[in-house]
Amino acid sequence: MQTVSEPIKLKTSPGTPLGAGAAVVSGGVALLEAFLAEGVETIFGYPGGAIMPIYDALYDYHEQLEHILVRHEQGAIHAAQGYARTSGKTGVVFATSGPGATNLVTGLADALIDSTPLVCITGQVFAHLLGTDAFQETDIINITTPITKWNYQITDATEIPSVLAKAFFIAGSGRPGPVLIDITKNAQLQKFDYSGYEKCSFIRSYRPKPIVRNQYIKQAADIINAAEKPFVIFGQGVILGKAEKEFKAFIEKAGIPAAWTIMGLSALPSDHPLNVGMLGMHGNYAPNVLTNDCDVLIAVGMRFDDRVTGRLDKYAKQAKVIHLDIDPAEIDKNVKATVPVWGDCKETLPLLTSLIEPKLYPQWLQKFKALEQDEIDACIYKELNPSSEELTMGEVVNILNELTNGHAVIVTDVGQHQMVACRYAKFNQSKSNITSGGLGTMGFALPAAIGAKYGAPDRTVVAIIGDGGFQMTLQELGTIMQTGIDVKILILNNRFLGMVRQWQELFHSKRYSFVDIESPDFVQVAKGYRIAGASVSKRDELKNSLQEMLDHDGSYLLEVMVGKENNVFPMVEAGTSVSEIRLK
Amino acid sequence: MNKQEFTITVYTENQIGLLNRIAIIFSRRKVNIESMNTSPSEIEGIHRFTLVINESEEMVSKIARQIEKQVEVLKVYYNNDSEIVWQELALYKVPTSEVAEKVQVERLLRQYGARAIVIRNDYTVFETTGHREETDALIKVLEPYGLIEFVRSARIAIIKNSKGFHEKLKEFEAMAPGPELVENEYLNERDKVFTM
Numbered sequence: 001m002q003t004v005s006e007p008i009k010l011k012t013s014p015g016t017p018l019g020a021g022a023a024v025v026s027g028g029v030a031l032l033e034a035f036l037a038e039g040v041e042t043i044f045g046y047p048g049g050a051i052m053p054i055y056d057a058l059y060d061y062h063e064q065l066e067h068i069l070v071r072h073e074q075g076a077i078h079a080a081q082g083y084a085r086t087s088g089k090t091g092v093v094f095a096t097s098g099p100g101a102t103n104l105v106t107g108l109a110d111a112l113i114d115s116t117p118l119v120c121i122t123g124q125v126f127a128h129l130l131g132t133d134a135f136q137e138t139d140i141i142n143i144t145t146p147i148t149k150w151n152y153q154i155t156d157a158t159e160i161p162s163v164l165a166k167a168f169f170i171a172g173s174g175r176p177g178p179v180l181i182d183i184t185k186n187a188q189l190q191k192f193d194y195s196g197y198e199k200c201s202f203i204r205s206y207r208p209k210p211i212v213r214n215q216y217i218k219q220a221a222d223i224i225n226a227a228e229k230p231f232v233i234f235g236q237g238v239i240l241g242k243a244e245k246e247f248k249a250f251i252e253k254a255g256i257p258a259a260w261t262i263m264g265l266s267a268l269p270s271d272h273p274l275n276v277g278m279l280g281m282h283g284n285y286a287p288n289v290l291t292n293d294c295d296v297l298i299a300v301g302m303r304f305d306d307r308v309t310g311r312l313d314k315y316a317k318q319a320k321v322i323h324l325d326i327d328p329a330e331i332d333k334n335v336k337a338t339v340p341v342w343g344d345c346k347e348t349l350p351l352l353t354s355l356i357e358p359k360l361y362p363q364w365l366q367k368f369k370a371l372e373q374d375e376i377d378a379c380i381y382k383e384l385n386p387s388s389e390e391l392t393m394g395e396v397v398n399i400l401n402e403l404t405n406g407h408a409v410i411v412t413d414v415g416q417h418q419m420v421a422c423r424y425a426k427f428n429q430s431k432s433n434i435t436s437g438g439l440g441t442m443g444f445a446l447p448a449a450i451g452a453k454y455g456a457p458d459r460t461v462v463a464i465i466g467d468g469g470f471q472m473t474l475q476e477l478g479t480i481m482q483t484g485i486d487v488k489i490l491i492l493n494n495r496f497l498g499m500v501r502q503w504q505e506l507f508h509s510k511r512y513s514f515v516d517i518e519s520p521d522f523v524q525v526a527k528g529y530r531i532a533g534a535s536v537s538k539r540d541e542l543k544n545s546l547q548e549m550l551d552h553d554g555s556y557l558l559e560v561m562v563g564k565e566n567n568v569f570p571m572v573e574a575g576t577s578v579s580e581i582r583l584k
Numbered sequence: 585m586n587k588q589e590f591t592i593t594v595y596t597e598n599q600i601g602l603l604n605r606i607a608i609i610f611s612r613r614k615v616n617i618e619s620m621n622t623s624p625s626e627i628e629g630i631h632r633f634t635l636v637i638n639e640s641e642e643m644v645s646k647i648a649r650q651i652e653k654q655v656e657v658l659k660v661y662y663n664n665d666s667e668i669v670w671q672e673l674a675l676y677k678v679p680t681s682e683v684a685e686k687v688q689v690e691r692l693l694r695q696y697g698a699r700a701i702v703i704r705n706d707y708t709v710f711e712t713t714g715h716r717e718e719t720d721a722l723i724k725v726l727e728p729y730g731l732i733e734f735v736r737s738a739r740i741a742i743i744k745n746s747k748g749f750h751e752k753l754k755e756f757e758a759m760a761p762g763p764e765l766v767e768n769e770y771l772n773e774r775d776k777v778f779t780m
Contacts, residue, residue, distance in 0.1 A: 142604060145604055203655065204597070205658045205756065329649035329653045
């Protein structure tokens with residue numbers, strides 16, 4: 001039996017967790033044992049006063065648990081998001097109390113709205129100081145209640161194993177989301193009889209997956225079988241449900257064209273013949289226009305965000321809507337479902353596939369093709385083959401596609417470059433497009449790319465970032481420097497906060513109000529962090545520069561100077577219908 | 585959509601912070617909570633929230649689903665006034681001298697179903713239970729006699745067609761809920777009872 005006086009010997013190697021009655025351990029050790037039992041390999045964090053006992057315990061576990069020291073807690077949580085999104089596992093974050101904890105807020109909100117599984121551990125002041133305005137005390141439980149799937153404050157170490165088991169179960173099951181566990185310092189220090197860790201797979205009041213109702217599957221199949229112009233739209237639910245194969249089998253048997261939300265991007269290979277492109281405000285022309293032409297709209301694992309639907313009272317009113325979702329609260333929230341198909345699409349899609357008749361809709365697909373041609377003529381050709389000397393964001397992404405063959409993980413920030421990257425990037429495997437979809441968090445890409453690389457170490461990770469967003473979290477270059485992680489940073493610099501400028505141009509009579517942002521010499525900044533880099537503004541150097549970035553051994557920052565006042569088109573203007581999408 | 589009064593009944597685990605988690609679902613949507621009560625339920629260890637809001641049925645159904653989504657919430661029902669039996673408790677403090685001299689106390693007690701629960705030299709406390717209009721009516725009567733204090737409790741409500749939560753809880757405790765669990769029907773049938 002281990003004793004209190006020999007804490008350093010209490011660490012276990014993976015596969016030999018501390019067993020029942022094995023030891024008296026501290027709360028900090030129990031926490032790390034929970035991580036090992038849950039298969040955690042990587043922690044993104046930043047130490048501080050109220051989490052020091054946990055960091056002290058980590059000192060003995062550093063061989064089993066890799067801790068990435070970030071430069072700001074927001075960087076830690078975005079990195080954990082990137083990690084979760086490429087690995088399909090739950091991301092883990094450490095932050096201290098007070099400012100450390102409040103710096104997680106943006107990432108929690110982002111992870112909740114984009115359904116990313118996270119377990120965030122925050123330190124907290126001693127339990128007897130709670131509510132006394134102690135140094136670095138903040139009520140992080142109440143601050144984060146609306147932006148977590150679940151949160152809990154531990155004041156007694158004996159709760160740690162069971163609460164952590166619950167935390168991992170809740171974060172990763174059903175519709176995933178962030179969980180925050182706040183642990184008071186006394187609980188981290190407290191020694192208790194540790195009787196092993198038991199994973200949680202059931203909570204009485206929590207039903208991660210709704211029950212699949214066969215009568216609705218049957219109704220949905222009947223409607224699909226009778227359809228003449230059916231249309232599938234899909235979101236991240238396909239990726240989160242690990243249902244890419246089931247989804248592909250479904251659309252292939254049904255012969256139905258499918259369009260994606262940016263969160264669903266990469267679930268279906270870009271070159272799949274039934275992939276008809278991107279939905280929403282800056283999506284492709286055909287899927288937006290034909291949303292209001294289809295007779296059956298089948299929504300799979302998506303939540304009808306307003307950026308996807310445009311004006312709701314003119315959205316697919318002619319269509320019967322079949323909505324497959326794991327979260328019952330999403331059904332009827334924005335768009336009324338004719339048939340609701342509750343459940344994990346991994347289970348419901350095969351049931352549906354088995355009941356539908358194999359079909360082809362050549363004329364219907366032809367309509368998509370024709371409208372696609374209109375979009376090529378009006379926007380795409382110009383974007384990819386510009387006549388001016390100025391580079392376009394689209395041509396940069398297009399050359400990147402050529403060089404990576406769609407194998408890279410693309411992490412984007414928020415703004416014009418994000419829309420362009422989502423529109424033009426090609427993917428041939430899932431979990432490859434990492435972006436802040438629901439919250440639209442500028443500054444997301446750089447830290448998320450770091451995490452994405454840890455989640456998919458064998459893949460090339462390219463962070464495409466605007467000049468504005470990069471400056472929001474560029475301190476994480478320090479994390480790249482220290483860890484030596486290989487992230488390719490591609491800054492598309494238009495010397496403007498481009499998306500806001502575009503709106504000011506189109507809707508505010510070109511009154512450019514505080515969008516003219518100056519940037520430092522990004523290559524010099526990278527150099528300061530010992531990261532190689534280059535800047536390019538000429539078309540004939542672009543391909544080589546991108547190749548050099550990809551070939552470079554280690555991280556690399558490539559700044560591409562693009563046209564200052566280029567706009568992203570097509571565009572569904574705010575307050576208009578998806579079928580009123582403008583091409584210029 | 586027409587707004588009307590809905591009573592929301594929430595069965596939950598007993599957990600610190602859950603009250604806040606439920607309350608912010610309303611405040612986020614700028615929905616005012618008219619009254620809120622928490623109490624034990626028919627089952628030991630299971631809490632029961634009773635909330636009253638004035639909203640459209642569409643809004644109340646969406647709110648119900650958001651509440652039911654919370655990890656520690658077992659089940660949410662919402663009902664209009666015809667589907668429940670409800671009561672509110674009210675207390676009225678008036679100067680004893682005034683009521684003793686000027687009010688026909690006996691008539692008042694009979695008419696409003698009130699009873700005096702404390703009678704002192706300086707003040708008397710009346711109590712009555714009933715619907716809002718009934719407890720309000722007694723205020724009007726007592727006001728001229730120098731109503732010193734008034735307080736009314738939140739609404740508590742019994743759902744007329746509920747068979748209690750015992751059977752439902754068994755479904756929750758079983759890993760796979762029973763086939764009798766009605767899942768989606770409210771959507772097509774506009775059944776007021778919603779289950780996840």
